[in-house]
Amino acid sequence: MTLAATSAIDDAAAEARRAKRRSLRRGLTSFVLLAILWELAGRYVLTNKLFFVPLSDVIEAAARLWSTGELQHHIAVSFTELAAGIAIAIVIGVPFGIISGISRRFRDYSDLLVAALYATPLVAVAPLLVLWLGIGAASKAAVVFLTAVFPILINTSAGIIATEAVLIEVAQSFGGSRFQIIRKVMVPSALPFMLTGMRLAIGRGIVGVVVGEILGSQAGLGYLILVAGQSFDVPNLFVGVVALAIAGISLTFLAQFAEQYATRWRRVVLE
Amino acid sequence: MERLTVTDLSVRFGSLLALDRINLSVHAGEFMVLVGPSGCGKTTLLRVLQGLTRPTEGRVTLNGKPVTGPGQDRGFVFQQDALLPWRTVLANVGFGLELAGKQADGETVHRMIELVGLKGFEHHYPHQLSGGMRQRVNLARALAIEPAILLMDEPFAALDALTRQTMQRELLRICAAAGTTVVFITHQIDEAVYLGDRVGVMSPRPGRLVRILDIDLPRPRPDDVKRSQRFNELTSEIEEIIHSEDERKGGAT
Numbered sequence: 001m002t003l004a005a006t007s008a009i010d011d012a013a014a015e016a017r018r019a020k021r022r023s024l025r026r027g028l029t030s031f032v033l034l035a036i037l038w039e040l041a042g043r044y045v046l047t048n049k050l051f052f053v054p055l056s057d058v059i060e061a062a063a064r065l066w067s068t069g070e071l072q073h074h075i076a077v078s079f080t081e082l083a084a085g086i087a088i089a090i091v092i093g094v095p096f097g098i099i100s101g102i103s104r105r106f107r108d109y110s111d112l113l114v115a116a117l118y119a120t121p122l123v124a125v126a127p128l129l130v131l132w133l134g135i136g137a138a139s140k141a142a143v144v145f146l147t148a149v150f151p152i153l154i155n156t157s158a159g160i161i162a163t164e165a166v167l168i169e170v171a172q173s174f175g176g177s178r179f180q181i182i183r184k185v186m187v188p189s190a191l192p193f194m195l196t197g198m199r200l201a202i203g204r205g206i207v208g209v210v211v212g213e214i215l216g217s218q219a220g221l222g223y224l225i226l227v228a229g230q231s232f233d234v235p236n237l238f239v240g241v242v243a244l245a246i247a248g249i250s251l252t253f254l255a256q257f258a259e260q261y262a263t264r265w266r267r268v269v270l271e
Numbered sequence: 272m273e274r275l276t277v278t279d280l281s282v283r284f285g286s287l288l289a290l291d292r293i294n295l296s297v298h299a300g301e302f303m304v305l306v307g308p309s310g311c312g313k314t315t316l317l318r319v320l321q322g323l324t325r326p327t328e329g330r331v332t333l334n335g336k337p338v339t340g341p342g343q344d345r346g347f348v349f350q351q352d353a354l355l356p357w358r359t360v361l362a363n364v365g366f367g368l369e370l371a372g373k374q375a376d377g378e379t380v381h382r383m384i385e386l387v388g389l390k391g392f393e394h395h396y397p398h399q400l401s402g403g404m405r406q407r408v409n410l411a412r413a414l415a416i417e418p419a420i421l422l423m424d425e426p427f428a429a430l431d432a433l434t435r436q437t438m439q440r441e442l443l444r445i446c447a448a449a450g451t452t453v454v455f456i457t458h459q460i461d462e463a464v465y466l467g468d469r470v471g472v473m474s475p476r477p478g479r480l481v482r483i484l485d486i487d488l489p490r491p492r493p494d495d496v497k498r499s500q501r502f503n504e505l506t507s508e509i510e511e512i513i514h515s516e517d518e519r520k521g522g523a524t
Contacts, residue, residue, distance in 0.1 A: 166349060166351055166353045167355060169323065169349075169353070170347075170349065170366075171366075171370060172323065172341055173321050173322075173323060173341050173347040174341070174343065174347075174366065174367040174370045174371070174416065175341050175342050175343050175370060175371065176370040177370075180370055184369070184370070185355065188355070188357050189357070191357075265358075265396040265397075265398065266356060266398055
């Protein structure tokens with residue numbers, strides 16, 4: 001049994017790896033095609049450089065901004081604001097999500113409120129936050145926090161609620177305390193949900209950073225886009241947009257990787 | 272020596288009388304099986320013994336001390352394997368010890384894994400194991416806390432017939448090796464007779480303990496004991512008790 005089973009697991013794992021590589025190859029193909037299309041459109045179709053430029057111009061602009069250190073600075077500023085906002089959202093959202101998952105009473109009080117706030121596009125209050133907190137990093141972190149905290153809270157709560165009752169009973173029957181049940185059964189069981197919440201939060205947070213920066217800032221990718229737009233500098237504007245796209249993809253991939261790592265225990269299935 | 276004593280135990284859920292004045296005592300090292308049709312309250316009884324359900328009347332004592340809630344002096348083997356899917360075999364078996372604040376990957380845990388025949392699978396996850404192997408982990412987890420009594424709630428009900436047979440044989444071997452006292456619940460009469468030193472027959476609505484039979488089959492019990500004349504006599508007797516209880520109540524089942 002052992003040998004056959006082990007080789008079956010190995011085969012399944014190898015097949016999964018092949019499928020993953022294939023998916024990646026196809027995804028990259030789309031990217032290359034889009035890049036070619038962009039270049040051609042910029043050269044032969046939308047030739048007015050006040051409105052559109054080919055990809056090569058954007059790359060050139062990016063290289064120029066990189067060599068002066070400007071691009072790195074903008075990226076660093078935006079990333080710091082995003083990271084700070086997400087970190088606060090996790091620190092607040094996860095504990096409140098856990099409490100909401102455990103306590104019926106807390107849920108009764110908070111559910112409607114949380115649902116309303118989750119549905120409201122909270123970037124709408126960004127101008128207010130800039131007014132309160134100024135044009136520095138604090139207001140952007142606050143926008144990110146507001147947009148990111150609810151998906152984290154809601155998913156954490158859903159994960160805690162979804163904990164299988166029989167697993168809680170196992171811990172109870174071994175004399176586990178309430179705190180042990182939360183820490184050793186509910187939280188690990190909810191972990192994949194929490195990470196999904198964080199992935200969603202990152203997506204929303206990026207929007208929050210850019211909106212915040214466009215409303216009032218002195219640096220960051222949103223600022224780069226704003227200034228470029230006001231001065232009809234289309235290549236620089238696209239540098240900002242593309243940088244955001246790349247940041248979005250990388251962070252989402254990172255979050256996905258974390259999700260997969262945290263759920264590695266259910267990846268290999270024999271049946 | 273009496274290990275577990277149940278005195279005039281009744282459980283009522285609203286207007287439903289689930290268990291009616293159960294009296295039972297289990298001796299140290301004994302393998303006690305409770306058999307009965309579904310709805311006879313046997314799982315409720317086991318949950319009361321574990322302290323997961325509170326009795327309406329009566330009491331339970333373990334080694335002379337009253338049972339008031341769950342505790343590490345009893346090991347519970349669940350019907351579903353109920354393993355924590357994010358933990359390896361090793362971490363699952365050590366779970367009970369970990370909750371008690373004891374060393375969860377020490378000699379005891381490894382000894383139990385070896386005892387249930389899972390040596391070499393310590394770092395596998397539950398999803399990588401077959402149903403029978405998962406039940407072995409479930410059993411090892413309950414044994415690892417070295418309980419005064421093992422409570423088993425139809426642990427083999429979800430297994431296929433061949434695996435069930437193997438697991439019954441394995442359970443007898445493991446209990447003999449560990450000197451475990453067991454209360455085992457099942458609705459399968461042949462399983463009850465094969466495993467038990469004594470078999471308590473329960474009847475439904477309200478759940479009563481109708482008779483307790485001594486199973487005088489010699490130990491160790493090889494598989495072919497199931498084809499012996501005595502085995503058939505005992506299973507027939509239990510069948511008749513359950514049947515006559517049904518008729519007495521006019522139950523159409």
